Amino acid sequence: MNMRTRHTLFLLVSLLFLTGAETWAQEANYDEEKVGSYVLPDALTAQDGQKVTTKRQWERKRRPELLRLFRDNVYGVMPDSKVGTSYRVVEEADDALGGKAVRRQVEITFSAGTQTRKMLVLLYLPKGARKCPVFVSPNFQGNATTTTDPAVIASQYSTFERGHQVSRWSYDRIVSSGYGVCTFHYFDVYPDKDGMLGESICPLLGISSEADLQAGSGKAIAAWAWGCSRVLDYLLTLKEIDRKRAILVGHSRLGKTALWCGALDRRFAMVVSNNSGCSGAALSRRNYGETVSRICSTFPWWFCNQYRSYAEAVSALPVDQHELIALIAPRPVYVASAQDDRWADPKGEFLSLQAAGCVYALYGQETLQGCAFPSVNEHLWRGNCGYHIRTGVHDVTDYDWQAYIEFADTRLRR
Numbered sequence: 001m002n003m004r005t006r007h008t009l010f011l012l013v014s015l016l017f018l019t020g021a022e023t024w025a026q027e028a029n030y031d032e033e034k035v036g037s038y039v040l041p042d043a044l045t046a047q048d049g050q051k052v053t054t055k056r057q058w059e060r061k062r063r064p065e066l067l068r069l070f071r072d073n074v075y076g077v078m079p080d081s082k083v084g085t086s087y088r089v090v091e092e093a094d095d096a097l098g099g100k101a102v103r104r105q106v107e108i109t110f111s112a113g114t115q116t117r118k119m120l121v122l123l124y125l126p127k128g129a130r131k132c133p134v135f136v137s138p139n140f141q142g143n144a145t146t147t148t149d150p151a152v153i154a155s156q157y158s159t160f161e162r163g164h165q166v167s168r169w170s171y172d173r174i175v176s177s178g179y180g181v182c183t184f185h186y187f188d189v190y191p192d193k194d195g196m197l198g199e200s201i202c203p204l205l206g207i208s209s210e211a212d213l214q215a216g217s218g219k220a221i222a223a224w225a226w227g228c229s230r231v232l233d234y235l236l237t238l239k240e241i242d243r244k245r246a247i248l249v250g251h252s253r254l255g256k257t258a259l260w261c262g263a264l265d266r267r268f269a270m271v272v273s274n275n276s277g278c279s280g281a282a283l284s285r286r287n288y289g290e291t292v293s294r295i296c297s298t299f300p301w302w303f304c305n306q307y308r309s310y311a312e313a314v315s316a317l318p319v320d321q322h323e324l325i326a327l328i329a330p331r332p333v334y335v336a337s338a339q340d341d342r343w344a345d346p347k348g349e350f351l352s353l354q355a356a357g358c359v360y361a362l363y364g365q366e367t368l369q370g371c372a373f374p375s376v377n378e379h380l381w382r383g384n385c386g387y388h389i390r391t392g393v394h395d396v397t398d399y400d401w402q403a404y405i406e407f408a409d410t411r412l413r414r
């Protein structure tokens with residue numbers, strides 16, 4: 001095939017793809033009138049019908065039950081198998097971010113038998129930090145895309161140029177506010193493409209192919225969540241970090257990941273979902289924007305296999321996403337939406353956080369129950385539940401980081 005034919009073919013394929021994407025977008029419902037009615041599962045009614053009225057009943061019975069239901073029907077988990085872990089500081093300097101920060105880059109090596117896998121962690125700490133709070137947030141395109149800092153090493157699977165997503169990372173503001181911040185490329189754990197199970201961390205944990213998956217086995221989201229917990233293991237070895245103030249932040253698919261990881265790993269003292277949308281913060285039963293049906297057909301490798309069985313029967317799901325947020329209670333949780341990110345259903349994200357309130361109330365906290373949907377760029381914070389919808393598109397901005405810092409400042413006291 002000559003160059004010209006190739007080029008024409010490429011244009012044709014792109015056109016087909018774009019028309020396809022448009023059809024999907026047209027099919028998505030953006031009309032509030034057409035959302036239809038739905039009944040959410042009650043976070044405070046156990047499967048055997050028992051009503052949960054105390055935090056003890058929640059913690060002893062309903063919480064573990066919901067964790068199992070999310071594991072078996074939505075995300076799955078990584079097997080418990082032991083992997084060897086070693087840390088190697090590959091680069092360190094104390095003059096980063098204009099002299100404000102210590103930069104440390106650490107290679108984590110996981111091993112099982114003869115297999116190994118490496119993860120590269122980038123950490124900025126306020127200079128002289130002792131027991132500082134820390135944000136943990138995986139990135140989409142590789143560590144070097146989060147900054148223009150020339151010393152940051154490119155992540156192994158990244159093909160993007162340095163600084164490509166710099167606008168999403170308010171490192172200066174974070175460090176100036178007294179917080180550490182730590183990131184890693186999510187591909188280091190599980191490359192975000194179909195058919196990558198065998199090329200992910202999973203083989204080290206005993207899952208090399210689809211045939212090894214069992215009920216409750218997770219794939220990409222579960223693996224990314226596992227990765228966030230392993231980074232936290234490392235951070236907890238550092239004297240500069242306050243082990244009681246680690247905050248997990250994730251955007252979009254990594255916001256879904258943050259919520260699931262925060263539910264599983266209670267060492268994260270606060271969890272932030274930035275524009276996580278369908279199968280993240282947004283209620284699945286609301287037919288608005290992206291749906292379970294759509295997400296299961298586009299991204300089947302994100303979820304446990306059982307999730308697909310609800311694609312055309314969302315009302316049969318034994319859970320909805322407000323219960324995922326409730327699994328974070330009583331810890332601070334922040335859900336952020338963006339006005340033009342209709343695909344993620346901002347209202348569904350808000351309603352979900354609001355509905356999680358009944359569990360926060362068991363802990364005697366104020367909640368968003370009864371609050372009206374806020375105006376854009378207004379902070380709606382009650383007790384440990386924080387929400388905003390900012391102007392703009394699906395993204396992470398300095399506005400968002402500023403809110404997360406302020407929320408953490410007021411909720412996570414030393």
Ligand code: GTR
Binds near residue numbers: 251252253254290295
């Ligand atoms: C979209 C997907 C969303 C969201 C987003 C992202 O294509 O439909 O669920 O996760 O990707 O991660 O940016």
